[in-house]
């Protein structure tokens with residue numbers, strides 16, 4: 011089956027992160043089985059979702075470090091979006107294929123599956139590993155179980171390639187992220203007697219201003235990393251909710267913020283400084299009423315990717331893509347987790363553009379799938395002739 015046909019099959023499974031991905035994984039397992047490739051599922055606690063892992067290559071080839079191809083199977087929801095085409099049925103219009111997940115990122119998985127017969131038939135000197143995850147879109151959650159398993163394997167891969175949409179440019183770096191929810195508990199009273207209460211909205215606003223000052227400091231003074239369009243760490247408050255009526259001193263306020271850090275900074279250190287400041291405010295509040303509190307809870311967190319050190323291997327992979335431009339992305343991926351857990355070079359490279367991801371009428375250009383197909387063919391050839399450096 012070619013990549014477009016496979017993409018049509020994959021799109022038909024609604025694998026919004028909130029739903030199960032098991033039907034799609036069973037489909038992939040059957041497909042791999044038909045080519046005599048064993049795979050294993052690594053389930054979540056509820057057995058409603060799974061990662062899939064498979065290795066391709068002879069016993070001998072598998073003693074060697076190979077290449078790991080990874081993609082997430084979940085997609086973002088379509089609810090609240092105005093689609094003019096069906097989201098879960100592939101529609102072709104000119105050079106474009108429309109459907110939820112076409113670009114982010116079932117297009118890549120379709121290309122990989124389409125190359126499976128060639129992978130199985132090739133005399134691979136080094137193995138190819140397929141690692142498909144779940145729950146990426148809600149904080150790179152699912153892949154962590156698979157990485158626990160992979161980090162126990164005797165032979166680590168030479169390189170992990172995460173096929174998020176980069177228009178087939180090899181991307182070696184992206185920012186890390188920490189997102190947190192802050193709950194401020196004050197003490198309510200009639201607004202006419204405001205000093206007898208503790209205003210949760212006021213305390214939350216101090217936290218917001220602290221975050222904004224930290225953001226401005228970085229914008230003005232750095233540190234800077236000029237490979238990014240926004241060349242510094244960003245800090246931003248996204249939502250805030252508090253208070254119920256004008257004549258009540260609010261006892262509750264909640265805010266959500268995020269830090270997207272460049273490699274020179276550690277988002278967890280910034281979070282710690284935030285917590286220290288929150289602790290100071292909390293003590294002030296508690297001098298008034300001891301039940302007051304500020305709680306900070308991490309919602310999502312993933313490390314940034316910085317893989318500029320693996321130059322030789324990265325430039326070799328770049329030659330295989332037929333695209334020697336280096337790419338730049340403004341979104342996070344699982345690549346930093348692969349790098350961190352397995353300690354091996356990890357890059358992001360896949361068909362399509364994130365300009366179309368997460369939007370209504372998401373599409374992928376057919377030429378992008380073609381380019382990925384060609385890349386995989388080159389990769390299989392490189393692993394059969396063992397021309398990879400390292």
Ligand SMILES: [Zn+2]
Nearest residue numbers: 082114115174
């Ligand atoms: Zn994605």
